[in-house]
Amino acid sequence: MRVLFSCVPAIGHAYPLLPLARAFARRGDHVAFLTSAGMAGVLDGFPLLPAGPMPDALFAEAAARTGQDAAAEPTPQSVSAFFGEVRLDASADDAIEAARDWSPDLIVAELTDTVGPLVAAVLGTPLATLSFGPGIPAEFRGAIAANIAPYFTARGVEAPATLPAGRWVLDLCPDILGPVGIPDGMTRLPLRPEAHRGADGAVTPAFPPAGGGRPRVLVTFGSHFGDPEIVRDLLSTLRDGVDADFVGTALPGADPALTDSAVADPAPAGPGGEPAPAVSGGDVAGAGNGGGPAAGGVRLVPFQPMANLLAGDIAAVVTHGGAGTVLGALSLGLPLVIVPQGADQFVQAAAVSAAGCGVATAPGRPDPEQLRAAVRTVLTDPSIAAAAADVRKQIDAMPAPGEVAATLAAAL
Structure with a gap:
């Protein structure tokens, strides 16, 4: 055929x-x-x-x-x-x-x-x-x-x-x-x-198991909305006030200097208002604890198959709400924080909120404290974890x- x-x-x-x-x-x-x-x-x-x-x-x-x-x-x-x-x-x-x-x-x-x-x-x-x-x-x-x-x-x-x-x-x-x-x-x-x-459906974990006893959260805005500077800003925001490790992904084909690196404190903008230079280098902050970021540390990695990222001991996903990302995370029972940016992401955000398997923020650039509170909620609220597990059971069937x-x- x-x-x-x-x-x-x-x-x-x-x-x-x-x-x-x-x-x-x-x-x-x-x-x-x-x-x-x-x-x-x-x-x-x-x-x-x-x-x-x-x-x-x-x-x-x-x-x-x-x-x-x-x-x-x-x-x-x-x-x-x-x-x-x-x-x-x-x-x-x-x-x-x-x-x-x-x-x-x-x-x-x-x-x-x-x-x-x-x-x-x-x-x-x-x-x-x-x-x-x-x-x-x-x-x-x-x-x-x-x-x-x-x-x-x-x-x-x-x-x-x-x-x-x-x-x-x-x-x-x-x-x-x-x-x-x-x-x-x-x-x-x-x-x-x-x-x-x-290729061929293979899954290769993107990084070693999390260390330090903290949950690891994936921050991914997909293949269209995941500008490295936007994701880096989100990672820097989340590092302060959430007891977790964070890994973010950039757009396909992003400048390697912007990825595979620890994310430092934001530097001042240049004289023309351009974004501060990215931290480069392949070392992950806190690599001595089994490869996971140190307390307050985050990492930005290149775009890659989501199954590889989710195989890296992920506890929750912060995302723009693309359908593939949402269903991929829920197929493993992972709760979501959705920050819709456009396209059909508002539909996904509403569905996830109604099902109780995640939290949706206001669209666009989220308020920092609202974003931190949403991540803390999905990491600690047992009802959200249970709802995400229920979605996984339906998907498995x-x-x-x-x-x-x-x-x-x-x-x-």
Whole structure:
């Protein structure tokens, strides 16, 4: 069988597809990805059918058309333009041609991908949509569907009335975090989420077990919002007033001088107001206690598979609230502090707060004491720990990727 995965060209949209892609590959099926050529390095070696530009170009064009930033201040207009017309104008024709040549038996798209559904409709290929969180609000899904409808009708195929589209919804969201809106006529197939793993699904702990008897907290703002200076500021804030060790992650491709280092006290800004120079060097403060930071010490490390980070004896996660980060942490029963920055992170924050498995702060740059209090709460409140454990139990009971791959194959 030939299975084509289609996604928005961004790490947070591609990574949730990889466990199922690997499961199909283990069955002996042929697997490929349909997305921008710039994604080749993060697709675990799967063949790539290139179509369209990377997000920087898409965001710029969406802002030019709408006057809005679809990532930082999402509105139905800006989001539908970004995921819909802008991406389809740049990708649709190349994607259809490449997919027709590859001849898939099944297309699997993630929820915000509009290229995969269009290709599936034009080729008459069965489509499954992977929904990677509590769901995008209905007004956004409806706006995207309305935006892309002309691209379907122009090619003589029926447009989806809303999203998700296709025959199946592959639902990564456990019930406790709230239902995903599923249109009539679609079949829901729960799919167990997992923290992103390295090549071939391997997990290698990012650092030794924590030392000093304190909990270790991961601070990660994902692959788009995790500017090293922002994360360093958060780490410096948390070091004062929270009895824990902290490890933060930077953006993919961040300057190595900004990572793999202990974080010192903030230095004064330069004469022009530029950020203070980063501390460099590979030594971790307090390395003599088994590799964990000393009291009050923190560390900023390069971007890497989240499963590797969570294997390093983590007690809680402070995050922007990306769906992959949230579900990855909860798959291990880890409580969360969510500091939403944009995109769908407000949805994740509300779901986590309602489920009691974490605390959400105000969006943007958090008040320092509010952030410290939130971290202290998730580390000490037994009800939050119990709720996170309940979410993990629900996730553990969801079908594994291999089971879902077999179910889809049997249905074709």
